Every structure is written in C-alpha cells, then in structure tokens.
Amino acid sequence: MTVTLVPPPAPRPPAVADPLDVLGVPGQVNLDYAATAPCARAAADAVAELLPWYASVHRGAGALSRRCTLAYERARQTVGDFLGARADDHVVFTRNTTDALNLLARALPAGTTVVTFGGEHHANLLPWPRGSVRLPVPPDPAGAVRALDAALGELRRPAPSGPRSAQQGPPVLVAVTAASNVTGERWPVAELARVARRHGARIAVDAAQLAPHAPVDVAALDVDYLALSGHKLYAPFGAGVLVGRADWLDAAPPYLAGGGATSHVGAATHDVRWATGPARHEAGTPNLLGAVALAAVCAALADADRVALHDAEQALLTRLREGFAALPHVLELRMFGPAAPRVGIVSFVVAGRDSAEVAAALAATYDIGVRDGLFCAHPLARRLLDEAAARAGRRDLPPTALRASIGLGSTTGHVDRLLAALAALA
Numbered sequence: 001m002t003v004t005l006v007p008p009p010a011p012r013p014p015a016v017a018d019p020l021d022v023l024g025v026p027g028q029v030n031l032d033y034a035a036t037a038p039c040a041r042a043a044a045d046a047v048a049e050l051l052p053w054y055a056s057v058h059r060g061a062g063a064l065s066r067r068c069t070l071a072y073e074r075a076r077q078t079v080g081d082f083l084g085a086r087a088d089d090h091v092v093f094t095r096n097t098t099d100a101l102n103l104l105a106r107a108l109p110a111g112t113t114v115v116t117f118g119g120e121h122h123a124n125l126l127p128w129p130r131g132s133v134r135l136p137v138p139p140d141p142a143g144a145v146r147a148l149d150a151a152l153g154e155l156r157r158p159a160p161s162g163p164r165s166a167q168q169g170p171p172v173l174v175a176v177t178a179a180s181n182v183t184g185e186r187w188p189v190a191e192l193a194r195v196a197r198r199h200g201a202r203i204a205v206d207a208a209q210l211a212p213h214a215p216v217d218v219a220a221l222d223v224d225y226l227a228l229s230g231h232k233l234y235a236p237f238g239a240g241v242l243v244g245r246a247d248w249l250d251a252a253p254p255y256l257a258g259g260g261a262t263s264h265v266g267a268a269t270h271d272v273r274w275a276t277g278p279a280r281h282e283a284g285t286p287n288l289l290g291a292v293a294l295a296a297v298c299a300a301l302a303d304a305d306r307v308a309l310h311d312a313e314q315a316l317l318t319r320l321r322e323g324f325a326a327l328p329h330v331l332e333l334r335m336f337g338p339a340a341p342r343v344g345i346v347s348f349v350v351a352g353r354d355s356a357e358v359a360a361a362l363a364a365t366y367d368i369g370v371r372d373g374l375f376c377a378h379p380l381a382r383r384l385l386d387e388a389a390a391r392a393g394r395r396d397l398p399p400t401a402l403r404a405s406i407g408l409g410s411t412t413g414h415v416d417r418l419l420a421a422l423a424a425l426a
Helices: 041-053 063-082 097-107 141-155 189-198 246-251 288-303 306-325 355-366 378-392 412-425
Strands: 090-094 113-117 133-135 172-177 202-206 225-229 240-244 262-265 272-274 330-332 345-350 371-373 401-405
Touching: 041 063, 041 288, 063 090, 063 240, 063 288, 090 097, 090 246, 097 202, 097 225, 097 240, 097 246, 113 141, 133 141, 141 172, 141 189, 172 189, 189 202, 306 330, 306 345, 306 412, 330 378, 345 355, 345 378, 355 371, 355 401, 355 412, 378 401
Parallel strands: 113 133, 113 172, 172 202, 202 225
Antiparallel strands: 090 240, 225 240, 262 272, 330 345, 345 401, 371 401
C-alpha cells in the first residue's frame, strides 16, 4: 500500500495589529474621548520600541542620546507634515493645547489685540492680555463670519484724518476653536481665516477637538498658528504642539528660561543670547516619549482612510443623537442648528436629575464613563443650559451637563448601552 504523506498546513501568519486600535479595559465603555482619548496601538508600540534606548535629547554624544535626538527631531517633522506646516513655520512641542496657547500669548507683540468668541474653551479665553475682544456666540457659522468681519472692520477703522489701511494700527490676532469641546460643532475656520487676512489680522486655531476626527492643514486653511494636544489624539504621554509663523516666536522672550533655549551664556548675569527656532521655547529636557508617541499616531492617521473613519464616526454620532431625541427627558445642548456639522461630541442633560449623580450611576451600575460638569468652557456651557431650558420650556434642568464623546474604538454596542442606561435612569 502506498501511503501519501500530506504536508501539514502552513502556519497562519500572526494577525497584524491595526496601529489605530485603541487600548482599553474589557467591560468598560469609554465615552469620554473629548477629555482624554485612549492610547492608540501606534503610540504604545512606538514608546515600547524606544524605551530601551531612552536617553538625553540634544545633550549627549553616545549612541543612545544620538538615537533619541534623531527620534525627537523626526517626530517634529512628522507632526509638522501631518498638520501641513509651511517650510518656514516652527513646530514647538508643548505639554498640551493650553500650554501651547499660553506660549503664543507670551509671544504676542506689544499692543496686540486678541479677538475671540464666547464659545471657547478656557484655554482659548484665559491666556490673552487685558483688552481682548470677546464676541458673542453666533447663531450659526455664517453669523460667526459676519461678526468677525464687523469686529475687525471696527478695529481697523482709520482715524478721521488718516488713510485707510488693512495693516493700520497694532497687531490683531483672532483666536478661535475648530470644533467645540462642549457640542462638537465645527467652526468655519477657513472662512474666518479669509476674513482675518482681509483685515490684516492673524488667526490662531485651537484644533484640540478637530484634529482627532478630521484632517487639519495649516497651509490649506491659511491660518497662522495651530495648537493641539497629544492626549486628545490617542497619544496620552503629555505632549502638545504649537505650529505657526516664526517671526513672533523668534522675537519673543523664551517661554521658559533654561538649558537648551540659549545659544550663548556669558559670565555676566544678563549676558545671554537666546536660540532661534523651536528650541527657544523648549528649555529643559524635552518630553521625548510624548513627541514620539504623538508622531506615531500622526503617521498612522496619515496612512489611514480618513474618509472611512469619518463616515463610521458620523454614523455612530447620528445613532447617538437620534437615541437622545427619542428619550423624552434627555435634552441635547447646541449652539447652532441641529444639522450643523460636528464631530463625535454631544453634551446633554437629563431633566430632573443632577448630572453628577447621573454620571456616577452610569459608572457604578453600567460601567460607562462620561464627563459631567461645565467642561472647562463655563460661559458657553451655562448659556447653552439656559437656552435648552428655554427651548424645552422646562425649569427642572440641572446646573451642569453631561458629555458623551466617541472616536476610534467606539462601537454601536457602546452607544446602545448608554442609551439603554439613560432610559432606565430617566
């Protein structure tokens, strides 16, 4: 008898992990991405790979230090490319968006007037100098454009005897969010930038909430400065970035005085020449792992199908908002009309229930994490709570709100679990 030997099946290659998979704890439903997004696989892997080599940056001649210095500067290039930085822009690593906007506030030329809207996160309200102009929250995106045009026209109004010039008077900076951290509604950044340019003003954009959900390109939007946080962008290692025009940054005193920010320190107390470029504002040992993690996520997102990711998120967002609308005691907060473009963030209240108590019950009973409070945007959140009460004709709304936010890793099961829990609690 002839025996035919059949070779064993070839072993299956190990599954390749998606770099945009997010880490989490089984059983826990995380719907608090807008506060801090979970860690992406790309960030965790990049940090794990570099950790054995971890050493000083810009401060050593050994192999470890040279590798870490190269990794840090490559991270700067990757982040700048991801954000569409222009060739002469600076990419300055910071701790987060708040840190980046405070840096920019310190770098403003003397006499700069800053124009913001009342719908901003505290990070884009509090750092600016006295005399800043805060415009009311507009009824819709087009209203924001009109309000800014009118405000800048007034600021640039010539003296009765003087010539009219778009550059007349001290510098003006418009500071605006790209997407609200309270409602997720998107602001018309490109249109606002065109208005600013027409009036000879510069514009800074808080992209902390938009960048995790949609491409952001400094050059395409024609904005002067852009700030974001790594911990919103699936890289929770304490890094942020300020990208933008070099002239104001190079002319300003260093954000921090110390090693790395200098090109020369003499024997006399004030015999100091400060560096130019990003190093001027990055004194001290930098957050190497944060920069590398942020760059890894940027690279993974750049390689991903952003349209498909956006479509999947919007489908989840629609499911969430329609589910809220079907619950009679749940009211959604919004600035603009219900159809305004938005990212995966929804703030809401449960009528007759304290928001902190609802959040605690969701966590304790259903293993669901959401945010409660006023979301570091107190003026806006209080206004939207009042408007929601007026629209619904109710007097039993709590003084604070709840926020559910989604992103990579969110599923229909997560959304449905929140909706079922709210139906039971209400």
